[in-house]
Amino acid sequence: MGMLELRSIDKVYRSRGRPAVHAVRSLDMAVEKGEIVALLGSSGCGKTSTLRMIAGFESVTAGSIALRGRRIDELPPARRKVAMAFEGYSLYPPLTVRENIAFALKSQQLSRSEVSRRVEAIARLVEIDDILESYPRVISGGQQQRVSLARALVRDADLYLLDEPMGQLEPQLRAVLRGRIKSLLAEREMTAIFVTHDQTEASALADRIVVMEDGVLQQFASEKELKERPANLFVASFIGEPPMNLLEMEVKQAGSGFRLSAGPDVAFDISGDGLDQAARGVLAAVPRVQVGIRPQRIGVGEGAVRVRIGSNQWLGDQSHIAGECAGYLLIAVIPNRIAARPGDVVQFAIAPRHLNIFGPDGVCIRHAEVS
Numbered sequence: 001m002g003m004l005e006l007r008s009i010d011k012v013y014r015s016r017g018r019p020a021v022h023a024v025r026s027l028d029m030a031v032e033k034g035e036i037v038a039l040l041g042s043s044g045c046g047k048t049s050t051l052r053m054i055a056g057f058e059s060v061t062a063g064s065i066a067l068r069g070r071r072i073d074e075l076p077p078a079r080r081k082v083a084m085a086f087e088g089y090s091l092y093p094p095l096t097v098r099e100n101i102a103f104a105l106k107s108q109q110l111s112r113s114e115v116s117r118r119v120e121a122i123a124r125l126v127e128i129d130d131i132l133e134s135y136p137r138v139i140s141g142g143q144q145q146r147v148s149l150a151r152a153l154v155r156d157a158d159l160y161l162l163d164e165p166m167g168q169l170e171p172q173l174r175a176v177l178r179g180r181i182k183s184l185l186a187e188r189e190m191t192a193i194f195v196t197h198d199q200t201e202a203s204a205l206a207d208r209i210v211v212m213e214d215g216v217l218q219q220f221a222s223e224k225e226l227k228e229r230p231a232n233l234f235v236a237s238f239i240g241e242p243p244m245n246l247l248e249m250e251v252k253q254a255g256s257g258f259r260l261s262a263g264p265d266v267a268f269d270i271s272g273d274g275l276d277q278a279a280r281g282v283l284a285a286v287p288r289v290q291v292g293i294r295p296q297r298i299g300v301g302e303g304a305v306r307v308r309i310g311s312n313q314w315l316g317d318q319s320h321i322a323g324e325c326a327g328y329l330l331i332a333v334i335p336n337r338i339a340a341r342p343g344d345v346v347q348f349a350i351a352p353r354h355l356n357i358f359g360p361d362g363v364c365i366r367h368a369e370v371s
């Protein structure tokens, strides 16, 4: 049994005179004790709604939530043992920073010296120990955000929910805090879910990542697995920088395997051996499929795919080379520089084993080999 289990959670916002918003759809998710999970997705995909339902600030429209095996979705927020740092901070204006953080410890009946010790320790960790006696209105947005974060992390809770906890901070401070927060969570075996729309942050901090889109969980997996085994077209194109190249290809049976092609220059033979039965069934039944190739898997210089160069950029440690081929823009990423200029024709090498193949519903029916 997981630490936290969401079963078939739905959230529909209804307000009079406005169309209903179905913000979260049939969400299933189990988080283990001590795990750090990132909710990753674009704005409006339902991340905040999900956290607020777990914390109890929004009701669930359908489904159930259990924490440590105990059903919590009917309980008021204060009885859930869930600590949350809000997107909008929600600090108490009449209280100082110190009092705001200490307020979160009120229900824990600690001695005054213990409260001070804890408040000061967490304040040092997020670098706000120099503003403990200030009021929220006189400190910056980035400082307010860290007060909100400290107020959540200072508590003893079964679960920590952090909504875009570092969005207002400069990259450098963000990277430092990320490291410290990760150590703190690991040291105390805290279970946490944080929201971000930054892939780097999700990868750096989380053990596993939930990719959400349009209220629907697309995939819940480690960063490595999201990259190497994307469940569907959405995840494949969302994760990775630059994004996976996608081409529509015609499918023809060829012996015991299949030939995929997007024009005469771009054709690949896929052996039937590497396909499971479902994939073979799909390929035998459909005229076309979407095919994805990671930019890092394309070789440049020799190969069967002729490409007209659109741009060739050296980024200091890698080249991004974009070229047109069969009506598609393909991007290759290679570790070295080449002399090609826009308009030149160069050859790209794409190995059939590096193709991800997606069925008509967008589900990945064959993943690329890893090496």
Ligand SMILES: Nc1ncnc2c1ncn2[C@@H]1O[C@H](COP(=O)(O)OP(=O)(O)O)[C@@H](O)[C@H]1O
Binding pocket: 013, 014, 021, 022, 023, 041, 042, 043, 044, 045, 046, 047, 048, 049, 050
């Ligand atoms: N209180 C609310 N009333 C009506 N619609 C809401 C409310 N809160 C959020 N929404 C809508 O629900 C969807 C998901 O919002 P949200 O969970 O805040 O997404 P995210 O945090 O991923 O940006 C959006 O379309 C948003 O406009």
Ligand SMILES: [Mg+2]
Binding pocket: 044, 047, 048, 049, 087
């Ligand atoms: Mg949000």
